Amino acid sequence: MPGDDRRREGAEMVRWFDVVVLGAGPVGENVADRARAAGLEVAIVEHELVGGECSYWACVPSKTLLRSGSALRAARRVPGAAEAVTGELDVAATLARRNWFVSDWSDQGGQDWLASAGIELVRGHGRLDGERRVVVTPPGGGEDVVIEARHAVAVCTGSDPVVPDIPGLAEARPWLSRDATSAQSVPRRLAVIGGGVVAAEMGTVFATLGAEVTVLVRSTMLRSMEEFAGEAVVAGLRALGATVRLGVAPRRVERTDDGEVRIELDDGSIIVADEVLVANGRRARTDGIGVEVVGLEPGEFIEVDETLAVASAAPAEGAPWLYAVGDVTGRALFTHQGKYQARAAGDVIAARTLGRPVDDARYGVHAATADHTAVPNIVFADPEVAAVGLTAAAAEESGVAVRTADVPFSSVSGAGILADGYEGRARLVIDDERDVVIGATFVGQGVAELVQQATIAIVGEVPVARLWHAVPGFPTLSEVWLRLLEADGRPEAVA
Ligand SMILES: Cc1cc2nc3c(=O)[nH]c(=O)nc-3n(C[C@H](O)[C@H](O)[C@H](O)COP(=O)(O)OP(=O)(O)OC[C@H]3O[C@@H](n4cnc5c(N)ncnc54)[C@H](O)[C@@H]3O)c2cc1C
């Protein structure tokens, strides 16, 4: 059995494993899986639920909550089907389906999977206690368990929401993302502070479920994406009956004696709601996990190299022993990207442990290169926004000369068939010198599935002239690629 060589050393319970993973979110699970698949003995430490934020409070519940409304709206946009939709969204059934998808917040499935993979689950709060040493305090206290890693420790502790320093906000018992995704009832009035992806998605959910939603956006919606994406999402929220206030900032928040939340904005206006959701980004979960022992700052994201090794903790000689993977690095706060990093980290730990070759070159097996070039970012609002790579503005800021190709989906037959009055838009950002796609954004119903094509084009560095030979089926949404290429211009024959 892995890690079975437990024994006492003085008063301490000490266990030995090849690799210790701190945090059993999607990322920790994948690091453990890859290392175990290479034959290493692996322990994973978890103080809450195996499966982490994504499975119980983030991706899975938010996407299931969004799905019921988007299916209903999709049917209503198609004559023939629309006539058959005679009722309204069933709120109780929507919430119940979400509860089912999160297994009523039981992690039995995750525990079973770890056991089947031969990964040892150690329940409790883990912290670094020196080189290759983790101390775990079991749930409810009790005797600490010391785990010595023969080779590596991977910190995969994730991130927490940021609560900004707005007077009265913390005391007003605001909702954080977990409260929104696990809600068992719908507040009559919900205010949302923020204009990022959580605000867009949860605003869409609660407006669909019948709440009076007010989204308070400090600048513009989805500011890190192409401008037309944020504008479409604002229009979509408004079409669902939500109020979106752009360019406003809360000055003070108060929960009154009768339980209402009053938000005073910087323009002097007052918003009154039953709950206020704070959706203001994430901070690293590095408090209370002993990062000080390797000279890192608690609360800060952990900087890593391309193999996810913590360079500042690397020994002068020999293989690195400390890795950080997923949200805790701040590189790209998405489950898919964290799991991508996890595959590289788990494999490189195994390679270094077993003396096998390490390939950390650009796009090498053990390098998380795509974190810098091709991170898919999908906002499941209505319309959906699916983007990857650089926006035109970000490319220009980084000094790359680019051209863009823009088209409306009204030029795509498949879109018109999918839904009457289909609205949407797409943009390619093309590196002018290398003639390859370096960014793409799609906005519209069902565009989430289009972004993988762009991701492949970017990672494969496919010349634009070659993309003309990747023929999209007719009549699909993918035909937007042909329209984008036409907008860019048909290449001339090379003599
Ligand atoms: C509302 C919302 C919706 C989202 N939707 C999507 C989406 O649709 N798609 C997407 O790709 N991303 C989405 N994300 C982001 C996604 O949830 C994260 O990127 C992902 O969960 C990161 O995985 P992780 O394993 O790094 O961290 P986490 O999932 O946070 O897992 C970390 C684990 O470590 C455990 N842990 C922490 N500290 C300790 C300790 N000291 N000892 C023991 N255990 C510890 C935690 O309990 C947790 O289980 C969403 C985020 C939010 C907030």
Ligand SMILES: NC(=O)c1ccc[n+]([C@@H]2O[C@H](COP(=O)([O-])OP(=O)(O)OC[C@H]3O[C@@H](n4cnc5c(N)ncnc54)[C@H](O)[C@@H]3O)[C@@H](O)[C@H]2O)c1
């Ligand atoms: N579909 C998905 O993949 C998905 C869904 C949800 C969350 N996520 C992940 O979770 C992360 C967190 O999402 P998020 O929406 O909380 O963060 P975000 O970074 O996307 O947006 C934060 C928003 O809060 C605003 N803000 C920050 N400080 C503020 C203040 N003091 N007052 C008013 N507004 C303020 C910002 O201007 C911005 O609009 C995302 O970056 C993403 O990586 C992904």
